[in-house]
Amino acid sequence: MGRYTGFDSRILIFSGGNKLSKFIIEGGRKLSGKIKVSSAKNAVLPVLAATLLTSGECVIEDVPELEDVNVMREVIASLGAKCGQRERKFIINSAHINSFEAPYELVRKMRASFLVMGPLLARFGKAKISMPGGCAIGSRPIDLHLKGFSALGAKINLGHGYVEASAEKLMGATIYLDFPSVGATENIMMAAVLAQGQTIIENAAKEPEIIDLANFLNSMGAKIRGAGTDIIKIEGVKELSGISYTVIPDRIEAGTYLVAGAITGSEILVENVLSEHLKPVIAKLIECGCQIFEEEDKILIIGNSNPNPVDIKTMPYPGFPTDMQAQMMAYLSLCKGTSMVIETVFENRFMHVEELKRMGARIKIEGRSAVIEGVEKLTGAPVKATDLRAGAALILAGLAAQGVTEVLNSYHVDRGYENIVEKLSSLGAKIERAE
Numbered sequence: 001m002g003r004y005t006g007f008d009s010r011i012l013i014f015s016g017g018n019k020l021s022k023f024i025i026e027g028g029r030k031l032s033g034k035i036k037v038s039s040a041k042n043a044v045l046p047v048l049a050a051t052l053l054t055s056g057e058c059v060i061e062d063v064p065e066l067e068d069v070n071v072m073r074e075v076i077a078s079l080g081a082k083c084g085q086r087e088r089k090f091i092i093n094s095a096h097i098n099s100f101e102a103p104y105e106l107v108r109k110m111r112a113s114f115l116v117m118g119p120l121l122a123r124f125g126k127a128k129i130s131m132p133g134g135c136a137i138g139s140r141p142i143d144l145h146l147k148g149f150s151a152l153g154a155k156i157n158l159g160h161g162y163v164e165a166s167a168e169k170l171m172g173a174t175i176y177l178d179f180p181s182v183g184a185t186e187n188i189m190m191a192a193v194l195a196q197g198q199t200i201i202e203n204a205a206k207e208p209e210i211i212d213l214a215n216f217l218n219s220m221g222a223k224i225r226g227a228g229t230d231i232i233k234i235e236g237v238k239e240l241s242g243i244s245y246t247v248i249p250d251r252i253e254a255g256t257y258l259v260a261g262a263i264t265g266s267e268i269l270v271e272n273v274l275s276e277h278l279k280p281v282i283a284k285l286i287e288c289g290c291q292i293f294e295e296e297d298k299i300l301i302i303g304n305s306n307p308n309p310v311d312i313k314t315m316p317y318p319g320f321p322t323d324m325q326a327q328m329m330a331y332l333s334l335c336k337g338t339s340m341v342i343e344t345v346f347e348n349r350f351m352h353v354e355e356l357k358r359m360g361a362r363i364k365i366e367g368r369s370a371v372i373e374g375v376e377k378l379t380g381a382p383v384k385a386t387d388l389r390a391g392a393a394l395i396l397a398g399l400a401a402q403g404v405t406e407v408l409n410s411y412h413v414d415r416g417y418e419n420i421v422e423k424l425s426s427l428g429a430k431i432e433r434a435e
C-alpha cells in the first residue's frame with residue numbers, strides 16, 4: 001500500500017495511494033486459499049492515544065500499516081511523544097509531552113484523533129482539540145464525550161472550531177450515556193483512569209475494542225471492571241506504567257473477506273480471527289446460504305453467490321455492525337428475492353447505494369431503510385468510494401460483477417484495509433491499483 005508522504009489542505013497524499021488512485025477489478029473469478037487478518041484499526045487507534053497516559057515506554061506489536069494509524073502517530077508525535085518503529089512494532093515514549101493541542105489539520109483527517117482528549121486531560125489537566133465535525137456517514141457529534149468530561153469536573157469551552165478542556169484534578173463520577181457511543185466510552189474511560197475516586201459509565205458501549213482498550217489500560221496499572229458490559233467501573237489510580245501489547249484482530253476486515261468468499265461463491269479460509277466477535281455477521285452469512293466452519297482462530301467460508309434474501313438491522317455490539325452494512329448490501333444486491341437493511345447507528349450511511357446502482361443493483365432508500373431487490377448479475381462500472389466501508393463494498397461488488405470495475409478514491413479504503421490488493425490477489429482475484 002502507499003506510504004504516507006505529507007498532507008495537503010484537503011486530503012492525505014500517499015505515494016501509490018493518493019486521491020487520484022483507484023482500484024481496477026476484473027470480476028467474475030472464483031477465489032480460493034487463505035488470507036490473514038491484520039490487527040484491528042479500531043482497537044489500535046485508541047490504544048495509541050492511551051500511550052499518552054504514561055511517561056513509561058509502550059511497545060505496540062504488530063501494528064497494521066494503515067493511513068489512519070499514520071494519522072494517529074502524527075497526532076501523538078505533534079504533542080511531543082517519541083514514536084519509533086521497528087518493522088511492525090511501535091515504541092512510544094510520552095515522557096516529554098510539550099503540546100496539548102491537536103490541530104484542525106490532523107483531526108479533520110481522522111475523527112479518532114479526538115481520542116487524545118481523554119488521556120491529555122487525565123494526565124495534564126488540559127487539552128485543546130479541534131472539533132471533528134461531520135463526515136460522509138453522518139453528523140457525528142461529540143456531545144457525549146463532553147458530557148463525560150464535564151461530569152468528571154472538567155471545564156469545557158467551545159470556540160473557533162476547538163474544544164478546550166481543563167481541570168485541576170478530575171474527580172470520579174457516574175455518567176449515563178444516552179447512546180452507547182464507542183468513542184465516548186473510550187475517551188471517558190481514558191480520562192477516568194487517573195481521576196480521583198470511582199467513575200461509573202452507564203449504558204457504555206460493549207464493542208470488543210472497548211474490552212481491548214480496558215485490557216491495555218489494566219495492564220498499565222488501571223483498575224477497570226465491567227468492560228464489555230453496559231456498566232464500566234473505573235477506580236482511579238495515581239499513575240500508569242509503560243507496557244508491551246498486541247491488539248485484537250480486525251473483525252471488520254475479517255467480515256469483509258468473508259463476504260468476498262460469499263459473493264464470489266468461493267471457499268476461503270480467513271485466519272487470525274476471533275469468531276465470537278463476528279457472531280452477527282456469521283449468522284447472516286449462514287442465513288444467506290453460506291457454509292461456515294469455525295476453528296480456533298480461523299473461519300472457513302464456502303460462499304453462495306446467489307444468496308437467500310435476509311433482513312439486517314445495524315445495532316451497537318453485539319448487534320450487526322454498521323461497519324459491515326455496506327459490504328453486506330453489496331452481497332444482498334445479488335439475492336434471490338427482496339432484502340431489507342435498516343441502518344440505526346448513523347443517519348447517512350447509504351452513500352454506496354447510488355454507486356451499487358451504477359453496477360446494476362436495484363435498491364430503494366426510504367429514510368433509514370434500504371430495500372434491495374436482488375438482481376441476477378452486477379456489471380462492472382466506474383464507481384466512487386465515498387467512505388471506507390463504501391469503498392470495500394464496491395470492491396466486493398466488483399469481484400462478483402461481470403467485466404471491469406474501477407473504484408475511485410482508493411484513499412478511503414487505505415484508511416482501514418492493509419494491503420488489500422495483495423491480500424485479494426493472493427486469493428486469485430484480479431485487482432490492481434492504478435493512478
Ligand SMILES: CC(=O)N[C@H]1[C@@H](OP(=O)(O)OP(=O)(O)OC[C@H]2O[C@@H](n3ccc(=O)[nH]c3=O)[C@H](O)[C@@H]2O)O[C@H](CO)[C@@H](O)[C@@H]1O
Pocket residue numbers: 041042043045111112138139140141142143144145146179180181182183184205209322323345346347
Ligand atoms: C475509530 C472507531 O472506532 N470508529 C468506530 C466507532 O466510531 P465512533 O466512536 O465515532 O462511533 P459512536 O459509537 O461514537 O457513534 C455512534 C452513534 O452515536 C452518535 N454519537 C456519538 C458520540 C456522541 O458524543 N454523540 C452522538 O450522538 C453518533 O453520531 C452515531 O450516530 O464506532 C462506530 C460504531 O460502531 C463505528 O462505525 C466506527 O468504525
Ligand SMILES: C=C(OP(=O)(O)O)C(=O)O
Pocket residue numbers: 042110111112323388389416
Ligand atoms: C466509520 C469508520 O471509521 P471512523 O469512525 O474512523 O470514521 C469505520 O471504520 O468504518
